[in-house]
Amino acid sequence: MKDESERNSMDGSKNYLIDMDGVIVLGTTLLPGAKNFIQQLQAQKIPYLILTNNSRYTPRDLxxxxxxxxxxxxxxxxxxxxxxxxxxxxxQRPGGRAYVIGEAGLTTALHDTGYVLIDQEPEYVVLGETNTYSFERITRAIRFVNAGARFIATNPDVASPGEGGIVPGTGAVAALITAATGVKPYSIGKPNPLMMRTALHSLHVHSGDSVMIGDRMDTDIIAGIESGMRTILVLTGVTTREQAERFPYRPTWVREALADVEV
Known part of the structure; x- marks a missing residue:
């Protein structure tokens, strides 16, 4: 049970950004309380977004x-x-040209903003997740970056869970390109607070009225803090309560699961 002061301290939470993996789902299973929590937000017409660093899928796919x-x-x-x-x-550059390594989630998003996906003289090399990283395409990306193309990564995650175990993430492939070019990418996804601010902007809400709910101190919680939001760490994913204590920053609240977060 929360005491009265803690209950009141959450009353200003008018909007929610909620990490997907480790908070709402684990693999192909809904986590405890996730369905009820989202239904409460919907019933009370509270603005929310479900966030994922994975660029592979479109929102409709998810x-x-x-x-x-x-x-x-x-x-x-x-x-x-x-x-x-x-x-x-x-x-940054409306209607630009990009050489993309990624899947439908990324290519569709870029097309929808008017970007041209091209294999010659791109202004940007954009790297995201794919199940079929091609050495040929990585080599072309390296050559484009060496020729002056700006290097963007959708996120810095070096690994992600896949069938049978861990698979290389965007960050791992970006490191390969960096090693060959000496150019580090600008990564958009968490923990970059830019992703949080972009999400808040799309909801037309203010960070001071918003809460970030996540399962990782080093991505979700730090991004929320740096964006000016209050934060809730749930213990259904990566970070344990003991691990959370080792970080120099702290979440506003810690809960066992989304089932323990009151709207």
Whole structure:
């Protein structure tokens, strides 16, 4: 049970950004309380977005995947690092040219902002997740970066869970390109607070009224703090309570699961 002062301290939470993996789902299973929490937000018309650093899937793809698990959300309520990347590039250089290594989530987001995906003289090399990293395409990316193309990564994650175990993430492949070129990418996804601010902007809400809920201190919580939000660490994913104590920054609240977060 929360005491009265803690209950009141959460009353200013008018909007929610919620990490997907480790908070709402684990693999192909909904986590405890996730469905009820989202339904409460929907019933009370509280603005929210479900966030993922994974750029592989479109929001509609993820909407269908969640529906198979029993959670119904509109695709507009899902915000990916691919969307954040596309919006960043659109603000920086509208209608630009990009050489892309990634899948439909990333290419669709870029097309929707008016970007041209090209294999000659790109202004940007944009790297995201894919199940089929091609050495040929990585080599071309290296040559484009060496020739002056700006290097963007959708997120800095070096590994992610896959069938049979860990698979290389965007950050690992970005490190390969960096080793060959000496150029580090600008990574858009968490822990870059840019992704959080872009998400808040899309909701038309202010960080001071918003809460970030995540399972990782080194991505979700730090990004929330640096964006000016209050934060909730749930212990259903990566970070344990003991590990959280070792960080120099702290979440506003710690909960065992989303089931223990009151709207």
């Amino acid at each position: 909407q269908v995947r969640l529906s198979f698990m029993g959670l119904d959300v509109p695709h507009e309520a899902i915000f990916t690092s691919a969307l954040a990347t596309a919006q960043f590039l659109h603000m």
